[in-house]
Amino acid sequence: MFDALHTPDNVLIVGGSSEIGLEIAKQLARRGSSKFLLAGRSLEEMQGAARQISQVSEQAAASVSVIHYDVLAEGATESLLAAAKAELETIDMAVIAVGALGNQATDEKDPGAAERIIEVNFSKLAPAVLAIANQMATQGFGHVVVLSSVAGVRVRRSNFIYGSAKAGMDGFATALADAMIPSGVKVTVVRPGFVATRMTAHLSPAPLSTTASRVAADTLRAADRGKVTVWVPPLMAVVATVYRHLPRAIARRIPF
Amino acid sequence: MHGVCALERTELLTGWGRTQPVVANLVELNGTPASPEIFVRPGTIARGLGRAYGDAAQIGGGRVVTQPDDVSSSTLQDGVLSAGGGVSLDSILSSYVPRGWFVPVTPGTRYVSVGGAIAADIHGKNHHLEGTFSNHVESFDLLTPVGEKRVSRDGDPDLFWATAGGMGLTGVITRASFKMIPVESAYMKVETRRLENLDELMATMVGSDHKFRYSVAWIDCLARGRSMGRSVLTRGDHARLADLGGAIAGDPLHYQARPVASAPPWLPGGLLNTASVRLFNEMWFRKAPRLREDEIQKIPTFFHPLDGVAGWNRIYGPRGFLQYQFVLPDGEEEALRRILEQIASAQVPSFLAVLKRFGAANPGLLSFPRPGWTLALDIPVGSPRLFGLLERLDRLVLEASGRLYLAKDSRAKAETIAAMYPRLGELAAIKAKVDPEGLIKSDLSRRLGIL
Numbered sequence: 001m002f003d004a005l006h007t008p009d010n011v012l013i014v015g016g017s018s019e020i021g022l023e024i025a026k027q028l029a030r031r032g033s034s035k036f037l038l039a040g041r042s043l044e045e046m047q048g049a050a051r052q053i054s055q056v057s058e059q060a061a062a063s064v065s066v067i068h069y070d071v072l073a074e075g076a077t078e079s080l081l082a083a084a085k086a087e088l089e090t091i092d093m094a095v096i097a098v099g100a101l102g103n104q105a106t107d108e109k110d111p112g113a114a115e116r117i118i119e120v121n122f123s124k125l126a127p128a129v130l131a132i133a134n135q136m137a138t139q140g141f142g143h144v145v146v147l148s149s150v151a152g153v154r155v156r157r158s159n160f161i162y163g164s165a166k167a168g169m170d171g172f173a174t175a176l177a178d179a180m181i182p183s184g185v186k187v188t189v190v191r192p193g194f195v196a197t198r199m200t201a202h203l204s205p206a207p208l209s210t211t212a213s214r215v216a217a218d219t220l221r222a223a224d225r226g227k228v229t230v231w232v233p234p235l236m237a238v239v240a241t242v243y244r245h246l247p248r249a250i251a252r253r254i255p256f
Numbered sequence: 257m258h259g260v261c262a263l264e265r266t267e268l269l270t271g272w273g274r275t276q277p278v279v280a281n282l283v284e285l286n287g288t289p290a291s292p293e294i295f296v297r298p299g300t301i302a303r304g305l306g307r308a309y310g311d312a313a314q315i316g317g318g319r320v321v322t323q324p325d326d327v328s329s330s331t332l333q334d335g336v337l338s339a340g341g342g343v344s345l346d347s348i349l350s351s352y353v354p355r356g357w358f359v360p361v362t363p364g365t366r367y368v369s370v371g372g373a374i375a376a377d378i379h380g381k382n383h384h385l386e387g388t389f390s391n392h393v394e395s396f397d398l399l400t401p402v403g404e405k406r407v408s409r410d411g412d413p414d415l416f417w418a419t420a421g422g423m424g425l426t427g428v429i430t431r432a433s434f435k436m437i438p439v440e441s442a443y444m445k446v447e448t449r450r451l452e453n454l455d456e457l458m459a460t461m462v463g464s465d466h467k468f469r470y471s472v473a474w475i476d477c478l479a480r481g482r483s484m485g486r487s488v489l490t491r492g493d494h495a496r497l498a499d500l501g502g503a504i505a506g507d508p509l510h511y512q513a514r515p516v517a518s519a520p521p522w523l524p525g526g527l528l529n530t531a532s533v534r535l536f537n538e539m540w541f542r543k544a545p546r547l548r549e550d551e552i553q554k555i556p557t558f559f560h561p562l563d564g565v566a567g568w569n570r571i572y573g574p575r576g577f578l579q580y581q582f583v584l585p586d587g588e589e590e591a592l593r594r595i596l597e598q599i600a601s602a603q604v605p606s607f608l609a610v611l612k613r614f615g616a617a618n619p620g621l622l623s624f625p626r627p628g629w630t631l632a633l634d635i636p637v638g639s640p641r642l643f644g645l646l647e648r649l650d651r652l653v654l655e656a657s658g659r660l661y662l663a664k665d666s667r668a669k670a671e672t673i674a675a676m677y678p679r680l681g682e683l684a685a686i687k688a689k690v691d692p693e694g695l696i697k698s699d700l701s702r703r704l705g706i707l
C-alpha cells in the first residue's frame with residue numbers, strides 16, 4: 001500500500017544491481033518502505049545492495065529479497081511476477097532500472113550484438129513493463145518508474161543503437177502512463193542526463209552530468225507528485241528541446 | 257448475484273484527504289436480504305460517505321460495498337431511531353430536527369453515514385459528557401461472510417464492541433438502532449471565548465467544560481512562544497424555547513442545511529501555504545470576541561461550518577491533505593505542549609486545528625477516545641519535511657501513552673498502531689469467527705497489518 005505521502009510499502013526493483021535503482025531503494029527505505037524485491041542478473045551484487053538497503057533504517061529494518069532475473073531469458077517475467085506476488089503481496093512501486101549501454105563502435109559491426117542491446121533496453125523490456133503494469137491494474141493501484149535517458153530524446157550518430165532502444169522505451173512508457181490512468185496505475189518516466197555510475201565510468205562526463213543519488217531524489221519527488229516525466233537535472237529539459245531541433249549537420253558533430 | 261446489488265461498477269476511490277487513489281469494484285446493496293456472497297477475494301469492505309481521511313473505506317482491486325442514503329425507511333419509536341447503514345446524519349437531521357429530535361453525537365461534518373459513525377465510533381463536541389456515537393447505539397444488523405445477524409450491546413457484547421470502532425473489519429452494518437435526543441429548537445446557545453495561550457485554554461476547559469454539553473477549541477497552530485496555543489473556545493447547548501426571541505421563536509424547529517457554495521472541481525496545489533494560513537489564523541483570532549455569551553446560532557453554524565462549502569477538500573490541490581489526530585491521557589499536558597511546539601516550529605500550515613477534552617472511554621476494542629486531550633489538525637501534503645515531523649510526533653504520542661485516530665490516519669506505520677492499540681489481537685480473534693476466510697479487508701487494514 002501507499003501512505004498519504006506516497007511512500008510505498010512494497011517495492012520491486014528490476015535491474016536490482018543498478019546504482020540508481022539502489023539509491024531509489026535506499027531513499028525509500030529511509031522513508032519507511034518495508035519490503036523490497038531486487039530482480040537482476042548478478043546475485044552477488046544484489047546481495048550487497050540488499051545489505052545496504054536493510055541497514056538504512058535503524059528502527060525498522062526493511063526486509064529485502066533477491067531473485068535472479070534476466071529480461072532476455074524465456075519466461076523470466078512470469079516467474080518474476082510470481083515471486084513478486086509471493087514476496088510482496090502487492091507490487092506498490094516497481095522501478096525499472098534495466099539497461100545496457102553496449103559498445104557502439106563494435107556493435108555497429110555486429111548486428112547480433114546490436115539486437116541484444118535493443119532487446120535489453122526495449123523490445124524485451126517493454127513487454128515486461130507491460131506485464132508488471134497489468135498486474136498492478138488488477139490491484140487497482142501501483143506506480144511504475146521507468147528509467148529512460150536523454151539519449152532517447154534525439155537519437156544520435158554517436159550511440160544510435162542504445163539511443164534508439166531508449167527512444168522506443170521512452171515512447172512506450174510515456175504512452176503507457178496515459179493508458180493506465182483508468183486502472184489507477186501511475187507511470188513516471190525519468191530522463192537523466194549523463195549519470196556518473198559504473199556503467200559510464202569509462203566515458204568522460206558530459207555537460208550537466210548528475211549522480212545516482214540526485215537522480216533518485218528527483219525521481220521520487222516527481223513520483224510523489226504523480227508526474228509522468230522528469231528530467232534530471234531539470235535544465236536537461238531545456239537542453240533536450242534545443243537539441244531535438246538542431247539541424248542534422250550540426251547534431252551529427254556533437255560527440256556525446 | 258441474487259439481486260443484492262443495484263449496480264456494480266469500477267471506480268477510482270479515495271478518502272476525504274484524496275491521498276491514496278485506488279480503483280475498486282463498487283457494489284450498492286439495494287434490497288433485503290443482503291447475501292453473504294457479496295464478500296469476495298481479494299477483499300471486501302463497507303463504505304459510507306467516504307469522510308474518513310485515509311484508506312479505511314477502500315480496497316484497491318477489491319470490492320467496496322455501499323448502501324443508499326434512504327432516510328424514508330427509518331422509524332423513530334420511544335426516542336430510538338432505526339435507520340439503514342447508509343443513511344447520512346444529514347438526512348436524519350433534515351427529517352427529525354423539525355420533529356424535535358437531534359442525533360446523539362455529530363462529528364464536524366453531517367455527511368457521515370450511520371454505518372461509518374459506528375465503524376469509526378465517532379465522537380462529537382459532547383464527548384466529555386456523553387461519549388461516542390456507539391455509546392448511544394442499542395443494536396445493529398451486521399452482514400458478515402457467515403450471514404447477517406442482529407448484534408445488540410447486551411446480547412453479543414464481544415461482536416458489538418469489536419464492530420464499534422472496528423473500521424468495518426467485522427462486516428457491513430446494514431441497519432442500526434440508536435437513541436436520539438429531544439430538542440426544543442433548531443438553535444444553539446453559544447458562548448465564545450478568546451484565549452491568549454495554551455495555559456489559559458487548558459485551565460478554562462478543565463475548569464468549566466463540564467458546565468457545557470458541547471465544547472471545542474480552535475487553535476492557531478502557527479503561533480509560537482508566549483502565544484502558543486492561542487485559541488477560540490466555543491461551548492454551548494441546544495437553545496430552549498425560552499432562549500429564543502424575535503422571528504425565530506415563532507418557528508423554533510425550522511432547520512435547513514445546505515452547502516452555500518462549492519469548491520471548483522480543479523484547483524492547483526499550494527493555495528494553503530504558511531503565509532495564507534497565517535493570515536487566515538490572524539483574522540480568525542482577531543475577529544473572535546474576548547467573551548460573548550448567549551449567542552443564538554443555527555445548528556449548521558455551530559456544528560458543521562465546513563459543510564457550507566461542498567467539496568472543500570479540493571482546496572488542497574491534487575496531492576491532497578491529511579489529518580493528524582491523537583489523544584493524550586490527562587496528566588500528559590507537557591507532551592501536548594511539546595507536540596504543539598514541534599508543529600509551530602515546523603510552521604505546518606494548518607488552518608483547521610482543534611483541541612477537545614474527552615470523557616470516559618468505552619469497551620470498543622479499537623475505539624479511539626479515552627479521557628484526556630485530543631488535537632486534530634489538517635495538513636497539506638507537500639512539504640518534504642512532513643514525513644520526519646509526523647514520525648517525531650508519533651513517537652511523542654506513543655511515549656505519552658496516547659494514540660492516533662484510525663478514521664483520520666493515512667500514513668502511520670503498522671508497529672506504531674499496534675503499540676497504540678494493544679487489543680488488536682482480540683479483534684482478530686472475534687473477526688475470525690464471522691470471517692473465517694479473511695475476506696473482509698481494507699487498504700487501511702492491509703497497510704497496518706490489522707487482520
Ligand SMILES: Cc1cc2nc3c(=O)[nH]c(=O)nc-3n(C[C@H](O)[C@H](O)[C@H](O)COP(=O)(O)OP(=O)(O)OC[C@H]3O[C@@H](n4cnc5c(N)ncnc54)[C@H](O)[C@@H]3O)c2cc1C
Binds near residue numbers: 309313
Ligand atoms: C470535515 C470532517 C470532520 C470530521 N469530524 C469528526 C469529528 O468531529 N469526530 C469524529 O469522530 N470524526 C470526525 N470525522 C471523521 C468521520 O466522522 C469518520 O471518518 C466517519 O467514519 C465517516 O463516515 P462515512 O460514512 O463517511 O464513512 P467512510 O469514510 O465511508 O468509512 C469510514 C469507516 O467506516 C466503515 N464503514 C462505513 N460504513 C460502514 C457500514 N455500513 N458498516 C460497517 N462499516 C462501515 C468503513 O469501512 C471505514 O472503515 C470528520 C471527517 C470530516 C471529513
